[in-house]
Amino acid sequence: MIKRFDEKTQQILTELEQTQKQFWNIARVSAEFMYILIKAENIQNAIEVGTSNGYSGIWLGKALQETGGHLTTIEYWEKRLSVARENFKQCGLEDTITPRQGDACEILNSLPDDFKIDFVFIDANKREYVKYFDILNPHIRVGGYIACDNVLSHKEKCQPFIDAINANSDYENVVLALPAGLSLARRIK
Numbered sequence: 001m002i003k004r005f006d007e008k009t010q011q012i013l014t015e016l017e018q019t020q021k022q023f024w025n026i027a028r029v030s031a032e033f034m035y036i037l038i039k040a041e042n043i044q045n046a047i048e049v050g051t052s053n054g055y056s057g058i059w060l061g062k063a064l065q066e067t068g069g070h071l072t073t074i075e076y077w078e079k080r081l082s083v084a085r086e087n088f089k090q091c092g093l094e095d096t097i098t099p100r101q102g103d104a105c106e107i108l109n110s111l112p113d114d115f116k117i118d119f120v121f122i123d124a125n126k127r128e129y130v131k132y133f134d135i136l137n138p139h140i141r142v143g144g145y146i147a148c149d150n151v152l153s154h155k156e157k158c159q160p161f162i163d164a165i166n167a168n169s170d171y172e173n174v175v176l177a178l179p180a181g182l183s184l185a186r187r188i189k
């Protein structure tokens with residue numbers, strides 16, 4: 001393992017990787033890819049839809065800690081979110097990550113009109129990806145990114161989102177052959 005983080009964070013990530021299937025966590029290489037991208041692009045304001053136990057949130061949060069940015073992460077299952085909160089605390093991310101409990105569509109719909117986002121990671125209900133996109137779209141800055149996991153492993157469920165983003169000339173979208181398939185869209189206008 002590449003030694004990127006403090007010992008406690010390394011330990012927690014390694015532990016969480018033992019239960020990856022049970023908590024539906026993203027593959028490590030996909031998390032590493034987003035970690036590098038967030039730092040390279042100096043991302044400031046990020047949203048994650050689908051926290052689970054916080055595995056991907058730790059990676060996003062560590063990158064944002066370096067850019068001085070912030071992550072809001074949404075999960076409707078309180079039991080999972082409380083595990084995530086503890087993991088964020090252990091990794092020193094309480095000031096960088098705001099966990100929000102509730103339904104993603106309800107929370108995203110309540111964002112103020114002037115809430116601007118540089119990076120979104122979508123990893124919740126696959127059939128709702130297109131809904132999350134419709135709600136988030138007005139908030140995405142030009143130059144901002146939307147990453148979605150499982151677009152190959154759950155191709156049929158994610159297809160309405162892929163069709164919508166491909167049809168939208170404000171975005172350029174690629175599907176990366178990372179383990180579950182990660183789509184990455186960049187807002188160009």
Ligand SMILES: C[S@@+](CC[C@H](N)C(=O)[O-])C[C@H]1O[C@@H](n2cnc3c(N)ncnc32)[C@H](O)[C@@H]1O
Binds near residue numbers: 056074075123128
């Ligand atoms: C694939 S897991 C997230 C894994 C996490 N991103 C990671 O890699 O560590 C999806 C999570 O989204 C949550 N979820 C599904 N639909 C949701 C919704 N409509 N609103 C909020 N959370 C939702 C589930 O409870 C589940 O914990």
